[in-house]
Amino acid sequence: MNLIKLMQPMYLIGLFFLLLAGLINSQLKKPDLNLSKQDTAINFDKNLLIFFSAGNKRLLTDLIWVQTLIESDNDHYKAKDLNNWLFLRFNTISILDPKFYENYLYGGQFLAIIKDDLEGANVIYEKGVTYYPDDYSLNYNAGFMNYFEKGDYKKGLSYLEKISNHPKAPVYVKSIINKLKASLGMDLKEVFQLVLHNYQATKDEKLKKRLHGDMYALKAELDLECLNSESLNCSKNDLNGTNYRFINGKFESALKFIPYRIKDRTKH
Numbered sequence: 001m002n003l004i005k006l007m008q009p010m011y012l013i014g015l016f017f018l019l020l021a022g023l024i025n026s027q028l029k030k031p032d033l034n035l036s037k038q039d040t041a042i043n044f045d046k047n048l049l050i051f052f053s054a055g056n057k058r059l060l061t062d063l064i065w066v067q068t069l070i071e072s073d074n075d076h077y078k079a080k081d082l083n084n085w086l087f088l089r090f091n092t093i094s095i096l097d098p099k100f101y102e103n104y105l106y107g108g109q110f111l112a113i114i115k116d117d118l119e120g121a122n123v124i125y126e127k128g129v130t131y132y133p134d135d136y137s138l139n140y141n142a143g144f145m146n147y148f149e150k151g152d153y154k155k156g157l158s159y160l161e162k163i164s165n166h167p168k169a170p171v172y173v174k175s176i177i178n179k180l181k182a183s184l185g186m187d188l189k190e191v192f193q194l195v196l197h198n199y200q201a202t203k204d205e206k207l208k209k210r211l212h213g214d215m216y217a218l219k220a221e222l223d224l225e226c227l228n229s230e231s232l233n234c235s236k237n238d239l240n241g242t243n244y245r246f247i248n249g250k251f252e253s254a255l256k257f258i259p260y261r262i263k264d265r266t267k268h
Helices: 002-027 046-053 057-071 085-096 101-114 118-131 136-149 153-162 173-183 188-201 205-228 262-266
Strands: 245-247 250-252
Touching (some): 057 085, 085 101, 085 118, 101 118, 101 136, 101 205, 118 136, 136 188, 153 173, 188 205, 205 250
Antiparallel strands (some): 245 250
16 A cells, blocks of 8 residues: 555656646647658668578569559659669569569669669669560660660660561561661650650550650650741640640740750769
């Protein structure tokens, strides 16, 4: 009984400080913590994962893959150090399960188109083509990215030439390859056709949104150049079907856009 009486003041003191802490917490304005996924993502050492998978690599791979898709973000990765958290995840998956085709196709697309991590995407595509050397989609995406986004014309052409006779290849691919060989430059009309093909081939909504923006920019630049030079047979509508506006003596698009250029895509 005496012990209970002795403990009562301690309970009251504890209750007092608990109430005080709650009051302070409710009254004080707490700082906003805006941490990027790059700062908070967890990537386990691939060697440890292999060791502890104990023969269940595919199960572990599936778990990492699903979790990565759930956590994926849209922040651009500007460094070229292959330390992008998303690249590290895709790369780990490629080591645990080298035949995981979707990891190369969708991983490469997401890194290149959504994250603008061209270096990381290049590594993933190269690994994918190693295991699937004649795959149309992997060679097409790797070729497009290297030629038109990284500016590595020789490497880009090597991928595209591999699929020039592929049954899935659009009829214009051979023509484009021949022109690329001759000019080693970038024709916006041809780039638009390639981006359009990417857009039609993917079912991922994030990729479609980004590719739609690229197509809008390409078409608008081509159309406005045609209209403002007073050429014939110019398209008067943008990609969304909206009429171009004539303001202060020249045609402009309804939406602002950044011209599609290799130097802009590779400058990190």
